[in-house]
Amino acid sequence: MSSGTKRVAVIGAGLAGCEAAWQIAKRKIFVDLFEMRPVVKSPAHFSNDFGELVCSNSLRSDQLINAVGLLKQEMRLLDSVVIKTADANAVPAGRALAVDRTGFSATLTERIEAHPQINVRREKVDNLRQLRERYDALVVATGPLTEKILADDLKKILGEEYLYFYDAISPIVYADSLDHDVVFRGSRYDEGEGDYLNVPLDKKSYDMLTSALIESDTVPLHPFEKSLYFEGCVPVEELARRGPETLAHGPLKPVGLLDPRFDSQPHAVIQLRQEDKAGVLYNLVGFQTKLRIGDQRRILHGLPGMSEAVFARFGSIHRNTFVNSPRSLSESLSLLSLDKIYLAGQITGVEGYAESAAIGLLAGIFCSFELFGLDRPDPPSTSAHFALLRHLRESSAKRFQPMNITFGLFPPIDMPRLSEPKRIARRQKHTLLAERAIQSIPFYARSVESL
Numbered sequence: 001m002s003s004g005t006k007r008v009a010v011i012g013a014g015l016a017g018c019e020a021a022w023q024i025a026k027r028k029i030f031v032d033l034f035e036m037r038p039v040v041k042s043p044a045h046f047s048n049d050f051g052e053l054v055c056s057n058s059l060r061s062d063q064l065i066n067a068v069g070l071l072k073q074e075m076r077l078l079d080s081v082v083i084k085t086a087d088a089n090a091v092p093a094g095r096a097l098a099v100d101r102t103g104f105s106a107t108l109t110e111r112i113e114a115h116p117q118i119n120v121r122r123e124k125v126d127n128l129r130q131l132r133e134r135y136d137a138l139v140v141a142t143g144p145l146t147e148k149i150l151a152d153d154l155k156k157i158l159g160e161e162y163l164y165f166y167d168a169i170s171p172i173v174y175a176d177s178l179d180h181d182v183v184f185r186g187s188r189y190d191e192g193e194g195d196y197l198n199v200p201l202d203k204k205s206y207d208m209l210t211s212a213l214i215e216s217d218t219v220p221l222h223p224f225e226k227s228l229y230f231e232g233c234v235p236v237e238e239l240a241r242r243g244p245e246t247l248a249h250g251p252l253k254p255v256g257l258l259d260p261r262f263d264s265q266p267h268a269v270i271q272l273r274q275e276d277k278a279g280v281l282y283n284l285v286g287f288q289t290k291l292r293i294g295d296q297r298r299i300l301h302g303l304p305g306m307s308e309a310v311f312a313r314f315g316s317i318h319r320n321t322f323v324n325s326p327r328s329l330s331e332s333l334s335l336l337s338l339d340k341i342y343l344a345g346q347i348t349g350v351e352g353y354a355e356s357a358a359i360g361l362l363a364g365i366f367c368s369f370e371l372f373g374l375d376r377p378d379p380p381s382t383s384a385h386f387a388l389l390r391h392l393r394e395s396s397a398k399r400f401q402p403m404n405i406t407f408g409l410f411p412p413i414d415m416p417r418l419s420e421p422k423r424i425a426r427r428q429k430h431t432l433l434a435e436r437a438i439q440s441i442p443f444y445a446r447s448v449e450s451l
Ligand SMILES: Cc1cc2nc3c(=O)[nH]c(=O)nc-3n(C[C@H](O)[C@H](O)[C@H](O)COP(=O)(O)OP(=O)(O)OC[C@H]3O[C@@H](n4cnc5c(N)ncnc54)[C@H](O)[C@@H]3O)c2cc1C
Pocket: 011, 012, 013, 014, 015, 016, 017, 034, 035, 036, 037, 042, 044, 045, 051, 052, 054, 055, 056, 057, 123, 124, 125, 126, 141, 142, 143, 144, 145, 146, 147, 150, 222, 319, 344, 345, 346, 347, 351, 352, 353, 354, 356, 357
């Protein structure tokens, strides 16, 4: 197939932008890769190299039994430049893939700069419409700290309410890890069974919770995050500090809910709302928090019905630029409001180094196929890549928040009822989910290599 003179501009040479540029360029399309550093500094990056890991040097687990390990293995099979560069710069880290961060970014920069189809431009982009006029397509991969003028431009294109500047994330649990003899189903004032799961707190459990929230350690804010609490993003521990009953009159109010064990209203209730279509995951409503993960786990395990809770995600509050993907993006990751402007990486509402690069990989493949007038090749529905797409496409637009990859986003698998403890049964389930996913990738890899 002839490439003609097709040209794509990729904006941002982070993990997602490098991955998207690589996938497009290998399909014989010419790429201009725009990176604002060093002309304009970011508040978190220190170097001028591409794909800088701004905090931890770990891309997390490298085991198939872990969803992010599976995602990385799929990326290897799909010729990911980010994961192959990470493998080449790996440092000993047990079961995780951690890298020498300087070597990783330097090698990634060299590989991208050496690609004959990629031209690097150290420039800041401010206006998407104007840039789009000069290219067949754009890929915007400017990350959680997208420079302000471009973020404002995107906000104008999408509408004020569909671009966010921070995330406020509540923990998510697997519903089957809760004790359903204690946690009860019910919605405030509703008749019938109700849509929510409710963790009932008597006065003693409530007081223990509020004291633990006040006494626990929080993750420090970065200097560029100092204004977050003024933006209406108040964490649950901060509410607890405002007064002993603030939570019971706020997000934990028990009004309209009766604990069926006693046929009475508890002192307070933590409500859990269904997160995914399959009903595997539930999030703790209004429980956004900056507590350290160890403290979140300890405090929540101390609550009635939650002693064996398994978490798919812990709470967090970050400075983070991301769009309302279920509302603003097509299934190809392109803007619904402007033709052939694709988004990639953390700005789409995934979270984490590997996830951001994986969405860069898919955006690059989708963009290339659509530029040649071909149908978007979706990854197999059982794969980790599709699980991330499922989050971006199927989450509730009303409550969309960023998410790491988790097995809770995969289609459930039928398992015989086993007598093993829940922890072992869960491990067996994850092994089966991983095997099912990885078997489906080679065929997909061959079909996308055909372009
Ligand atoms: C402070 C902080 C700490 C984090 N720690 C972790 C962690 O420990 N582990 C983890 O998994 N994830 C972490 N994350 C999330 C992490 O940023 C993402 O997982 C990942 O880097 C996102 O990749 P990306 O390619 O989408 O964005 P980035 O890697 O941020 O790349 C975006 C690129 O776009 C450039 N850019 C921005 N605006 C413009 C513009 N207008 N014109 C041209 N170029 C532009 C930037 O300079 C940057 O190079 C952290 C995020 C932050 C902000």
